[in-house]
Amino acid sequence: MNEKMTEVRKLAAEVFNASLEQVPPDARFGSVPGWDSLGHMRLLMLLEERYRITISEERIRAFLSLRAIAEYLGGGEKG
Known part of the structure; x- marks a missing residue:
C-alpha cells in the first residue's frame, strides 16, 4: 500500500470516526459506517484544506472510492 493511500x-477514519481497520484500501462510498453524503462532503473538505486544492463538482461525484482519491492526490490532475 502506498503512502498516499495510507494518508x-x-x-x-478520522472523518468517519472509525478505526483504520474499518477503512480498508478498497472502501467505497456507503461501505464504511459514516461514509454517507454528509461524511463524503466532510472528507472532501478536509482533503481540500489539508492538500490546499480545490475539488471540482465533477471530481466530487467521481471520488466514490478511497483508491480514486489516493490516485488523484498521488499525482493526478488537480481540479
Whole structure:
C-alpha cells in the first residue's frame, strides 16, 4: 500500500470516526459506517484544506472510492 493511500485511509477514519481497520484500501462510498453524503462532503473538505486544492463538482461525484482519491492526490490532475 502506498503512502498516499495510507494518508487517505487515516483521514477517512478520522472523518468517519472509525478505526483504520474499518477503512480498508478498497472502501467505497456507503461501505464504511459514516461514509454517507454528509461524511463524503466532510472528507472532501478536509482533503481540500489539508492538500490546499480545490475539488471540482465533477471530481466530487467521481471520488466514490478511497483508491480514486489516493490516485488523484498521488499525482493526478488537480481540479
